Amino acid sequence: MSAAQRLPEFPVDGCAVVIGGSGGIGRAVAVQLAERGCCVAFSYFKGHARAEETASLVRTAGQEVHIGRVDLREEAEVLRFVDEAAEHFGGVHTTVYAAGPYIPMRFISQQSASAFREVMEHDAFGCFHLAQAALPHLRKSKGSFTALVTPAIRRYAVRDILSAAPKAAIEAVVKGLAAEEGRFGVRANAVGVGVITDGLYHALVENGDFDQRFLDASREVMALKRLGTAEEVAEAVAFLASSRARWITGQTLMVDGGYAL
Numbered sequence: 187m188s189a190a191q192r193l194p195e196f197p198v199d200g201c202a203v204v205i206g207g208s209g210g211i212g213r214a215v216a217v218q219l220a221e222r223g224c225c226v227a228f229s230y231f232k233g234h235a236r237a238e239e240t241a242s243l244v245r246t247a248g249q250e251v252h253i254g255r256v257d258l259r260e261e262a263e264v265l266r267f268v269d270e271a272a273e274h275f276g277g278v279h280t281t282v283y284a285a286g287p288y289i290p291m292r293f294i295s296q297q298s299a300s301a302f303r304e305v306m307e308h309d310a311f312g313c314f315h316l317a318q319a320a321l322p323h324l325r326k327s328k329g330s331f332t333a334l335v336t337p338a339i340r341r342y343a344v345r346d347i348l349s350a351a352p353k354a355a356i357e358a359v360v361k362g363l364a365a366e367e368g369r370f371g372v373r374a375n376a377v378g379v380g381v382i383t384d385g386l387y388h389a390l391v392e393n394g395d396f397d398q399r400f401l402d403a404s405r406e407v408m409a410l411k412r413l414g415t416a417e418e419v420a421e422a423v424a425f426l427a428s429s430r431a432r433w434i435t436g437q438t439l440m441v442d443g444g445y446a447l
């Protein structure tokens with residue numbers, strides 16, 4: 187296909203929905219999608235001020251923005267937000283799951299069942315709620331669903347069960363969507379986020395879950411010997427969501443500096 191014949195990366199009509207736009211990676215995704223011409227509807231949970239900052243960055247990128255508070259554990263809230271976004275912008279062509287709770291890092295022997303249950307409710311159920319809410323709109327637009335997961339589902343990192351378990355479930359949902367919804371033109375992919383210096387990183391360092399020893403060991407095991415950034419993750423999300431990836435579905439792209447090799 188010549189440059190002149192190339193499809194636009196995203197449709198002109200409708201919007202991209204980003205769940206977790208108040209977060210480090212969700213913000214970078216919202217801004218990159220806006221820079222590629224998408225109107226953006228994004229959600230926040232407790233971080234209203236951070237959501238306003240993201241909204242301002244999307245507007246600076248020249249796009250219209252719609253924001254709403256969503257608790258992913260509540261199926262009806264997720265449905266309402268996605269339907270509102272579709273109504274506001276005349277459809278949804280892109281859905282990105284970029285949310286997730288804080289995850290205290292402990293050995294399995296030291297984690298409580300209630301912490302495990304809670305993270306599954308926020309993260310695995312949250313992503314499932316989003317997939318179900320977005321599907322009718324994505325079928326109409328032949329759109330895409332992209333979810334953030336972790337390389338720990340391929341190469342387990344000790345003390346990371348609260349990330350690896352829900353993300354393994356999310357990857358299964360993504361593969362299921364790809365297999366079942368491809369006949370409607372819907373694509374679904376995942377991005378495995380390695381250790382980056384944005385988003386959750388700050389709280390993990392502050393709480394001592396990421397100490398210097400952990401960070402040095404992480405760097406050492408990565409082929410590229412450095413931590414990543416939210417922008418580098420967002421590049422991969424934007425690619426997979428765009429028409430450039432129109433024949434890619436059901437894949438998990440590790441954006442992890444070569445951690446999971």
Ligand SMILES: NC(=O)c1ccc[n+]([C@@H]2O[C@H](COP(=O)([O-])OP(=O)(O)OC[C@H]3O[C@@H](n4cnc5c(N)ncnc54)[C@H](OP(=O)(O)O)[C@@H]3O)[C@@H](O)[C@H]2O)c1
Nearest residue numbers: 206208209210211230231232233257258285286379385386
């Ligand atoms: N950063 C990393 O190194 C890394 C590595 C691997 C995987 N990931 C995954 O990537 C995703 C984004 O991470 P991040 O670093 O950007 O984290 P972050 O900065 O802490 O952002 C998390 C986002 O999720 C939202 N959220 C949390 N619980 C929610 C709930 N119950 N309902 C609705 N929204 C909720 C937060 O909303 P509020 O802030 O408004 O409350 C925020 O927008 C997460 O799934 C995380 O597990 C991150």
